[in-house]
Amino acid sequence: MKVILCPDKFKSSLTAEEVCSAMAKGVRTVVPQAEIVRMPLADGGEGTLSVLESNLNAERICVEVSGPLFRPVLAHYLLKGNRAYIEMAEASGLPLLKTFERSAMNTSTYGTGELIAHAIGRGAKEVYVLIGGSATNDGGCGMAEALGVRFLSHGGRNLTAIRGKDLARIKQIDTTALSAYKDITFVVLSDVRNPLTGPNGATHVFAPQKGAGVAEMEHLEKGLLNLTACLGNGLEDQPGAGAAGGLGYGLMSFLGAEIRSGVNTLLHMLNFSEQLDSANLILTGEGKLDHQTMSGKVVAGVIEAVGNRNIPIGIICGMCENLPEIKRELRADWVVQLRDQASGFRDSMTNAARYVQQAAAQIAKEWRSGADN
Structure with a gap:
């Protein structure tokens, strides 16, 4: 199983590299032998x-x-x-x-x-x-x-x-x-x-x-x-x-x-399309999903790059405005919000790494269950 981790930073909480680390820990709790490709991303701005x-x-x-x-x-x-x-x-x-x-x-x-x-x-x-x-x-x-x-x-x-x-x-x-x-x-x-x-x-x-x-x-x-x-x-x-x-x-x-x-330039520099050829699961994410996500942000760039390849995509975010609509527009298989797991906003920010790890494990578990069936 090959999993590509390609998130943006969670602003004021985790760098993109830290998000990747938390995602990797979560995936490995479910699929210890997984081949994990860490590809922290950004959209051209800070980070x-x-x-x-x-x-x-x-x-x-x-x-x-x-x-x-x-x-x-x-x-x-x-x-x-x-x-x-x-x-x-x-x-x-x-x-x-x-x-x-x-x-x-x-x-x-x-x-x-x-x-x-x-x-x-x-x-x-x-x-x-x-x-x-x-x-x-x-x-x-x-x-x-x-x-x-x-x-x-x-x-x-x-x-x-x-x-x-x-x-x-x-x-x-x-x-x-x-x-x-x-x-x-x-x-x-x-x-x-x-x-x-x-x-x-x-x-x-x-x-x-x-x-x-x-x-x-x-x-x-x-x-x-x-x-x-x-x-x-x-x-x-x-x-x-x-x-x-x-x-x-x-x-x-x-x-x-x-x-x-x-994001498109970074994906090209990092040979993202070549990594997709043998990928089984993609995890991406950012701090907040909203209407701006579709305009040049990392998550939209990743999904556009994946295109029609039949690769399941999971999105982890701090929060999502109008989750059903965003999930439909992004054509994502999973969208998991940290605020659904945390006790409040402060908790979700302070303990973001732990909740990202839990969300990644949840997605990996659901993916493996579907693959086994």
């Missing part, structure tokens, strides 16, 4: 770098860069040959700030640009930028500033240490310095498909969790609209332009980046 590091023989490079509020932070990226993998949350992520420090008006992606520049300085010719979990809403202008782009206000004055609140003041943009990067290939990995502006854009959907109130959101949206008017490239409506506070748009606009599905 993707960790997944890549556990699967690639890449060099980890640590460097001090500017955090979201320009305080120094120690971040790292991966370098394998001439390909670099950079997770923007390492330099510009929300977890780097205390709750009271969250401010989409005052944060910047400058540190992400510093990571990109450092990787290119180390010889990278292909740069993968993993975006998600950002503390920012600057349209990628901070990142661009770190790479030499100049932002000018009325009167030709330089805008420096540019943040979300400064975008509305931009009058001209000098991208001359970017000629140094014309031979570098940039790829963005993300699960977010939102456009840059509008009701489904970066500001209205994500800025509130970054500390923005109603008046601040109005100012931030005005800034992003001004940025699009200055650049005039029409990329603001591209799926993913609104990812990471508009960093997706900035990477496309300033560096010609291509946006790809995070």
Whole structure:
């Protein structure tokens, strides 16, 4: 019996690697001799770098860069040959700030640009930028500033240490310095498909969790609209332009980046389709299953990759909104919620590994019973 374990992280509870370990323990209590393939996954956002590091023989490079509020932070990226993998949350992520420090008006992606520049300085010719979990809403202008782009206000004055609140003041943009990067290939990995502006854009959907109130959101949206008017490239409506506070748009606009599905790219890198040929059971999962699961998340990516192969699929999650509908849409054989086993939300978070193990054992037992019959 071959079992593939390919979950995402359970946010604020377990890493994808820890979920795999708990699943493996559960399966082995039922089928001790099972061949278990651990394949922790991510969707291109937070945690993707960790997944890549556990699967690639890449060099980890640590460097001090500017955090979201320009305080120094120690971040790292991966370098394998001439390909670099950079997770923007390492330099510009929300977890780097205390709750009271969250401010989409005052944060910047400058540190992400510093990571990109450092990787290119180390010889990278292909740069993968993993975006998600950002503390920012600057349209990628901070990142661009770190790479030499100049932002000018009325009167030709330089805008420096540019943040979300400064975008509305931009009058001209000098991208001359970017000629140094014309031979570098940039790829963005993300699960977010939102456009840059509008009701489904970066500001209205994500800025509130970054500390923005109603008046601040109005100012931030005005800034992003001004940025699009200055650049005039029409990329603001591209799926993913609104990812990471508009960093997706900035990477496309300033560096010609291509946006790809995070989970699909990882599945390809990890040769997932080859592993499926002899698989008997697949266990995947994430912290919460809801309507967003179908839009570029790990579970949906796994099920899409499995396609019409007749392989039973079990999903383990912390909780599921509208379980019957989600189970039907995902075409899953089993969906097990940790909250059905735990005494409450806190218990399900604190003891998630134990409940994931129990859920995996339950699915394996039901699978074996069906196979025997």
